[in-house]
Amino acid sequence: MKPRIAVTLGDPAGVGPEIVARLCAHAPTLELAELIVVGQRRLLEAGARSCGLPAPAVEVVEVGQLLKITPGLPSPASGKLAGGFVEKALELVQAGEAAAMATAPISKEALQAAGYSDTGHTTLLARRTGTERPVMMLAGERLKVVLVTIHKAMRDVPGLLSVEGIVHTAQVTHDSLERYWGIAAPRLAVCGLNPHAGEHGLFGDEEERIIAPAVEELRAAGVDAVGPLPPDTVFWRATRGHFDTVVCMYHDQGLIPLKLLHFEDGVNVSLGLPIIRTSVDHGTAYDLAGTGQANPASMIAAVRMAAQMAMAGD
Numbered sequence: 001m002k003p004r005i006a007v008t009l010g011d012p013a014g015v016g017p018e019i020v021a022r023l024c025a026h027a028p029t030l031e032l033a034e035l036i037v038v039g040q041r042r043l044l045e046a047g048a049r050s051c052g053l054p055a056p057a058v059e060v061v062e063v064g065q066l067l068k069i070t071p072g073l074p075s076p077a078s079g080k081l082a083g084g085f086v087e088k089a090l091e092l093v094q095a096g097e098a099a100a101m102a103t104a105p106i107s108k109e110a111l112q113a114a115g116y117s118d119t120g121h122t123t124l125l126a127r128r129t130g131t132e133r134p135v136m137m138l139a140g141e142r143l144k145v146v147l148v149t150i151h152k153a154m155r156d157v158p159g160l161l162s163v164e165g166i167v168h169t170a171q172v173t174h175d176s177l178e179r180y181w182g183i184a185a186p187r188l189a190v191c192g193l194n195p196h197a198g199e200h201g202l203f204g205d206e207e208e209r210i211i212a213p214a215v216e217e218l219r220a221a222g223v224d225a226v227g228p229l230p231p232d233t234v235f236w237r238a239t240r241g242h243f244d245t246v247v248c249m250y251h252d253q254g255l256i257p258l259k260l261l262h263f264e265d266g267v268n269v270s271l272g273l274p275i276i277r278t279s280v281d282h283g284t285a286y287d288l289a290g291t292g293q294a295n296p297a298s299m300i301a302a303v304r305m306a307a308q309m310a311m312a313g314d
């Protein structure tokens, strides 16, 4: 049986309704998954019109009030709807009405303007599921990265790194690669923080104080982790097949190489939650909203990955 995937519309002022409309018209994906769109039929149909598509024939779970939304103009109202769509999709998965959720992009700023304390889907879902430390993975065919710290100011990153945090991130990643990707004994590369991984304390000591002890602990627990490795070359090595995933110390360390290779078809996966959640790897693209030009490939990849994970996790 095809897994049912709850697909949110994202911030209605962004490209979400358009990429979801294109997803609903993507026959190969409809063969893999049964879609339940979580949002408003009116918004989905407006997205379809922008793309020159007929109204999608798909189940829609209606959420929130009907409001006037202008493509490209986010507001507290668009942020509130976006947050409501995510919460409803989570409820559907928790109730067993969907096997997984796949989310279209939201704006963190609009979400907070609507009164949410969260810095995105990941923290919202972690808060709502009582998950202390979710792990953000971004995945493409050639490269997978996970982040030890996520949406944090650069100046705070060194102080937020800990042996425990690195070990947790790598262990959750290891277990997920085995469970959902069927990789036996996943090989993890652990990045340094500083140029050339500090070059033995020449510039920065986080490698010796924090990252190397974390790698030792992981290896003692049977995880095939190596590092700290110089961040400027580790991604090139990973794309040559040396590692299954690169454990990165901060957001842009991992997401710059990932998006350079995979902006069009990469998937954001939340690991360590009690549910399966995938997402696009791009943002709301307000500059394109309403034009029908947004590329749906990442949304399609997110739904396909959610379906595969749901099948693998059964």
Ligand SMILES: NC(=O)c1ccc[n+]([C@@H]2O[C@H](COP(=O)([O-])OP(=O)(O)OC[C@H]3O[C@@H](n4cnc5c(N)ncnc54)[C@H](O)[C@@H]3O)[C@@H](O)[C@H]2O)c1
Binding pocket: 015, 019, 103, 104, 105, 106, 107, 108, 109, 121, 268, 279, 280, 281, 282, 283, 284, 285, 286, 287, 288, 293, 294, 295, 296
């Ligand atoms: N999964 C998510 O919910 C998610 C992911 C990333 C960013 N965001 C949020 O999105 C908002 C806007 O972020 P941003 O401007 O930094 O990045 P963005 O990804 O929205 O846009 C960056 C550039 O890429 C283009 N682009 C994005 N998606 C595209 C698509 N599908 N097809 C063609 N071109 C596309 C945009 O037009 C823009 O030029 C922020 O609030 C950010 O936090 C959300």
Ligand SMILES: N[C@H](C(=O)O)[C@H](O)COP(=O)(O)O
Binding pocket: 119, 120, 121, 122, 123, 255, 268, 279, 280, 281, 282
């Ligand atoms: N860091 C993610 C990215 O750039 O793709 C992103 O901002 C989405 O975050 P959430 O999945 O927490 O909304």
